[in-house]
Structure formats: C-alpha cells, structure tokens
Amino acid sequence: DIKHLPSEFGVGINSFYIFKKLHISNNKFLLSLPDSICELSDLQEFSCYSNNSLSSFPEFVGNLISLKSLQFNENGKPVTVPYSLGNLSNLMNLSLRKNK
Numbered sequence: 448d449i450k451h452l453p454s455e456f457g458v459g460i461n462s463f464y465i466f467k468k469l470h471i472s473n474n475k476f477l478l479s480l481p482d483s484i485c486e487l488s489d490l491q492e493f494s495c496y497s498n499n500s501l502s503s504f505p506e507f508v509g510n511l512i513s514l515k516s517l518q519f520n521e522n523g524k525p526v527t528v529p530y531s532l533g534n535l536s537n538l539m540n541l542s543l544r545k546n547k
Contacts, residue, residue, distance in 0.1 A: 465489050466487050466489060467489060467490065467491045467492065468490070468491065468492040468493075469484070469493050469494075470492075470493075470494045470495075471494070471495045471498065472494070472495065472496045472497050472498065473496075473497045474497075474498045474499075474500075474501075475498075476499070476500055477498045477500060477501050478500050478501065479501065479503070480495070480501070480503075480504065480505050481505065482505045482506060482507055484505055485505050485506075485507040485508055485509075485510040485511060486510070487511065488510070488511070488512060488513060489513050490511050490513060490514055491513050491514060491515045491516070492514075492515065492516045493514060493516070493517050493518070494516070494517075494518040494519075494520075495518070495519050495520075495522070496518060496520040496521045496522065497521050497522070498522050498523070499522070499523035500523055500524065501522045501523070501524065502522065502523075502524035502525060502526060502527060502546075503526065503527035503528075503529075504519065504527070504528060504529055504532070505529075506529050506531065507529075507531055508529055508531055508532055508535075509529070509530075509531025509532055509533065509534030509535060510531070510534070511535065512534075512535075512536070512537065513537060514535050514537060514538055515537050515538060515539050515540065516538075516539065516540040516541075517532075517535070517538060517540070517541050517542070518540070518541075518542040519542070519543050519546070520542055520543070520544050520545055520546070521544070521546070522546050522547075523546075523547055524546065524547060525547065526543055526546045528543070
C-alpha cells in the first residue's frame with residue numbers, strides 16, 4: 448500500500464510520455480493522484496479502483512486528450528469529478544461505479 452504517487456509523475460522522464468495504459472488499484476492509503484498524471488498526453492486507458500482513501504481526480508484530467516477509457520470504481524469515498532472531464536473528446540468508456 449502506498450500513500451502518495453510521486454508529485455512529478457511523468458515529468459522530465461520521456462518514457463512516461465508514451466504510456467498507453469495506467470492502472471492504480473488496491474491501495475488502502477492512497478490519498479490523491481498528482482496533477483502531473485495529466486501530462487501523459489498519449490495515455491489511452493486509465494483505471495483507478497479499490498483505493499479506499501481516494502476521492503477525486505486531478506483537476507486537469509481533461510488534458511488527457513488521447514484518453515479513450517476512464518474507470519474510477521470501488522474507491523472508498525464519494526467522487527469529485529472536475530469540469531475538465533468534459534474536454535475528453537476521445538473518451539468512449541467512462542465508469543464511476545460503486546464509489547461510496
């Protein structure tokens with residue numbers, strides 16, 4: 448179990464920019480996702496589930512212009528969805544189920 452991802456996740460490391468999929472799951476103590484995740488411009492699939500303490504997306508999730516699938520399921524708190532989510536013009540699958 449982890450509490451935090453690095454705040455500079457994907458920044459300054461070119462290999463992070465070609466990530467197509469990112470799955471973060473089963474962390475009891477993960478409190479937040481760093482805003483730098485929103486700089487992964489090639490990310491197509493992002494799933495985040497069963498993280499008991501996580502309750503929100505990064506504010507600029509709408510910058511993930513290649514994102515086709517976003518799953519934020521079974522996390523331990525009510526979900527706060529930022530308005531920028533509406534910018535995801537390539538999004539074909541959105542799942543926000545079973546968040547308490």
